[in-house]
Amino acid sequence: MSLHLVKDTPAVIGVLDLQGGVYEHLDHLERLGITGRRVKEENDFNDLAGLIIPGGESTCLKRLLSIFGLQEVIVRHYQRGMKIWGTCAGAILLAKKIVNEETCLGLMDMEIERNGFGSQLDSFAAEAVMPQVAAESIPLTFIRAPKILRVGPDVRILLRMDDYIAAAEDDNILVTVFHPELTGCLALHRYFAQKCGIKSAVSASGSIDPRWQTHSWTRLARIV
Amino acid sequence: MDTKRHELNIQLAQMLKGGVIMDVTNVEQAKIAEEAGAVAVMALERVPADIRKDGGVARMSDPAMIAEIKKAVSIPVMAKARIGHFVEAQILEALKIDYIDESEVLTPADEECHIDKTKFKIPFVCGARNLGEALRRIAEGAAMIRTKGEAGTGNVVEAVRHMRTMNREIRQLAEMPKEEVTGFAKANGLPYELTLKVKELGRLPVVNFAAGGIATPADAAMMMQLGCDGIFVGSGIFKSADPALRAKAIVKATAYFNDPQKVLEASMGLGEAMPGLEIGQIPPEQLLAGRGW
Numbered sequence: 001m002s003l004h005l006v007k008d009t010p011a012v013i014g015v016l017d018l019q020g021g022v023y024e025h026l027d028h029l030e031r032l033g034i035t036g037r038r039v040k041e042e043n044d045f046n047d048l049a050g051l052i053i054p055g056g057e058s059t060c061l062k063r064l065l066s067i068f069g070l071q072e073v074i075v076r077h078y079q080r081g082m083k084i085w086g087t088c089a090g091a092i093l094l095a096k097k098i099v100n101e102e103t104c105l106g107l108m109d110m111e112i113e114r115n116g117f118g119s120q121l122d123s124f125a126a127e128a129v130m131p132q133v134a135a136e137s138i139p140l141t142f143i144r145a146p147k148i149l150r151v152g153p154d155v156r157i158l159l160r161m162d163d164y165i166a167a168a169e170d171d172n173i174l175v176t177v178f179h180p181e182l183t184g185c186l187a188l189h190r191y192f193a194q195k196c197g198i199k200s201a202v203s204a205s206g207s208i209d210p211r212w213q214t215h216s217w218t219r220l221a222r223i224v
Numbered sequence: 225m226d227t228k229r230h231e232l233n234i235q236l237a238q239m240l241k242g243g244v245i246m247d248v249t250n251v252e253q254a255k256i257a258e259e260a261g262a263v264a265v266m267a268l269e270r271v272p273a274d275i276r277k278d279g280g281v282a283r284m285s286d287p288a289m290i291a292e293i294k295k296a297v298s299i300p301v302m303a304k305a306r307i308g309h310f311v312e313a314q315i316l317e318a319l320k321i322d323y324i325d326e327s328e329v330l331t332p333a334d335e336e337c338h339i340d341k342t343k344f345k346i347p348f349v350c351g352a353r354n355l356g357e358a359l360r361r362i363a364e365g366a367a368m369i370r371t372k373g374e375a376g377t378g379n380v381v382e383a384v385r386h387m388r389t390m391n392r393e394i395r396q397l398a399e400m401p402k403e404e405v406t407g408f409a410k411a412n413g414l415p416y417e418l419t420l421k422v423k424e425l426g427r428l429p430v431v432n433f434a435a436g437g438i439a440t441p442a443d444a445a446m447m448m449q450l451g452c453d454g455i456f457v458g459s460g461i462f463k464s465a466d467p468a469l470r471a472k473a474i475v476k477a478t479a480y481f482n483d484p485q486k487v488l489e490a491s492m493g494l495g496e497a498m499p500g501l502e503i504g505q506i507p508p509e510q511l512l513a514g515r516g517w
Contacts, residue, residue, distance in 0.1 A: 018479050019242040019263065040480070055239050056263065057299050063261030063472070064479050088239075114298050120322040121345055123232045143236050144300065144322070182235045214231050215421075215429045217238065222426035223391050223451045224398045 011049040011198045014039035018064045020056020020089060023217040024181035028189045031209050033201030042073050050083040050196035053090030055143065055179055058114060061089055062104045071105060078107060084173050085192045091175035092146050099149070108173045109152030116147030116164065116177075125183075130159050130167065134187035134207040140166070140178040148177060169195075184212030230367065233347030236300070236322070237368035237431045240264060240454055244444065244475050245433070247271050247458040250289070251296040253467070260471035264300040264322070266456070267293040272329045272376030273459035273498065276510065282330045284312040287319050294321060302349070307516045308334025310343075317346040323368070326350050326361075328515035329375045329458070338516065341365030351435065353386045353513055355393035356412045358428055360517075363415040369428055371452070372513040373436015376459050378500035380443040382513055383436045387450045390432070397423045427451070436513070439464070439497045441477030441490040448481035465495030 015025045017038035029036035039045055051074065053061070065071045078084060084107065086094040093104040095112040117123070123143045130138065147164035151157060158167035159176075167176045167188075174195060180188040187207035190200050243263030248254040249271060257265050269285040270278065284305050294301045300322035305312035307326055312333070316324050326339050328351050341348045342365035351372035352358035358369045371390075373383030393412070397419065400408060409419045421429050434447030435456035444455045455478050457471075464470045473490040480486035503511075 017242075020239055021241070023241075024238065057240070057243060057261075059258055059299060060243055060261040060263050060475065063259075063475065067472075067476060119294075119320045120233065120236050120300065120347060121317070121320055123236065125228055125232065141232065141235065143232060143239060179235070182238070214234060215425060218425045218427055218429065221453070224395045224426045 011035070011196065012037050012047060013050040013052060013193065013196060013198065014044065014048040015052045015054060016040070016061075016090075018056070019060050021054040021087070021179065021181055021217075023220040024179075025052050025054055025087075025189075026220055027217050028181050028186055031202070031212070032186055032189055032193065034189075034193050034198055040070075042070070045073055045077045045082070048077065048082050049198055050085065050192060051077070052192070053084065053086040053093055054181070055088030055090065058089040058092040058104070061093060065093070065104065074105060075107070078172065083192070083196045086173070086175045087179055087181065088143065088145055088177055091148070091177055094173060094175055095148075096152075108168075108170065108175060109155050110165075110168060110175070111149045112177075113147045113149055115144050117142065117145055120144060126161075128159055128161065128166075130187075132158055133191045136207060138180075138185045138187055138207050139183040140180075141182040142178050143182070145177045148175070184208045184210065229345055230342075230365070233367040234430050236347060237349070240300075240433075241431055242454055242479055244455045244457060244471075244478050245302065246461055246471060247456075248293060249462070251292055253462055254293045254297050256468050257461070257471055258297045258299050260468060261475040262299060262471065263454070264302055265293065265297060266302045266304065266325060266458070267321075268304055271459040271462060272512070273378070273463050274376075275329060276376040276512075284309070284315065284330065287315060290316075290319060290321060294319075304330055305339070306330040307332040308337050308339060310339045313339050313344060313346075313348075317344055321346070324348050326366075328372055328512045332515050338364055349433075351513075351516065352390070354389045354412070355397075355422070356414050357517065358390060358432070359414050359418045359422070362418060362428070362430060366430070368431050368433070370433040370435040370456055371447075373434070373438070374503055374506075375436045375512050376501075377437050377503065377506070378439040378460060378463070378498040379503060380437045380439070380446070381503060383434050383438065383447060384450065386436075386513075387434060387447060387452060390428075391451055394422060394427060398426050438474075439500065440494075441473045441487055444474050445477045445481040445487045448478060454478070460498055463498035470494050470497075
């Protein structure tokens with residue numbers, strides 16, 4: 001008789017590693033003591049509890065997803081229960097409707113507009129309170145950000161600003177048009193981990209990691 | 225420029241990591257580039273290979289032409305200003321493009337001064353042959369660095385030389401006791417505070433792309449394996465036999481640069497690459513990488 005042990009594999013959050021802000025997300029996951037992994041091959045997705053689709057250029061990400069057939073792979077794992085968080089370009093790929101463009105993954109009932117603010121000169125930083133996510137006000141970085149124009153009935157709005165929606169979720173997907181990974185804010189990463197059923201190994205002491213710096217990501221991309 | 229703006233500008237460049245930025249000379253090419261998966265386009269009237277051939281003074285492109293390209297695509301648009309030509313840079317900022325390349329591909333407007341980039345809200349990318357050039361440009365306010373390579377040659381040898389030089393200097397610095405850093409900084413003309421930062425980080429504090437002479441998927445993957453954060457392709461795409469096919473192939477090879485099987489697939493059946501130039505055959509006064517300091 002063989003003894004069946006419950007294999008205690010650590011829950012992993014993957015970061016789609018095709019183009020864009022991959023290291024920045026991995027850096028934040030590490031700060032929370034969560035195992036993160038770069039994913040770009042079909043087998044990389046197998047045991048993921050969650051997937052982060054980072055910011056980058058959505059047209060480039062779309063192109064690469066379709067060339068390498070990863071669109072179907074992501075949808076399949078989503079159907080198995082993998083949660084997904086799209087930041088900026090990632091949110092565009094998840095939307096059911098993109099203004100003037102073809103849908104990519106189409107998993108989230110919302111309409112989104114690419115590059116909703118203008119050129120890089122219109123990129124900006126702000127602060128806001130997202131009560132579901134953190135008690136205190138958190139920093140928000142918008143870089144050539146899209147605007148979520150409307151969401152369907154099953155989608156909950158997490159942050160509304162001026163004439164657009166900046167963050168939203170349904171039971172399986174989180175979207176933010178801003179970049180928490182480009183600030184010291186860990187609250188959204190902690191929130192997404194919870195959604196994936198992962199508890200941060202680091203006890204929560206506020207939403208902001210004071211040790212974070214703009215160039216913190218570079219420690220994962222050293223030349224030496 | 226305030227610190228926050230500078231940070232946002234550095235961060236836009238971070239979002240381009242792992243991507244390919246392509247030179248385009250008209251709306252049609254810009255659309256081909258976007259469709260192929262470029263993360264940004266560089267709008268200019270003539271690609272470096274033609275600038276090299278035509279000779280004469282190469283200046284900032286017609287803003288009307290840049291504006292048309294800006295209207296045609298939704299990815300970031302970059303354009304080139306001459307080294308030191310701060311008014312060309314003011315014009316490009318007023319045009320509200322996304323990034324300015326203070327570029328040695330154009331004829332320098334000032335042989336002593338580069339643009340004081342801290343005076344602008346718009347981000348700048350600058351070329352560098354070594355750590356000294358890179359850090360001096362960052363000190364002047366550049367938010368992104370690229371190798372100079374030798375533009376318009378389809379010959380990757382100079383880009384490789386520049387990346388290897390930077391890597392070697394960073395390695396030396398990382399291993400050096402701190403008391404030797406002052407002398408190293410003095411000998412190489414390195415701004416001291418930034419030198420200490422590079423020593424600590426083991427790389428540049430901003431993204432560093434490859435540029436100058438990249439013509440094939442293999443060139444792109446090689447530069448990525450040498451530690452570049454992304455790729456500029458100038459003449460390499462639209463001077464080749466099948467630009468759309470080659471553009472897609474270079475995007476693929478850049479994303480999967482560590483996967484020889486995928487780079488192999490990307491390299492198949494692309495037709496003729498752009499004609500190449502042996503660096504030794506170019507008269508020294510026509511070398512572009514020597515422009516700027």
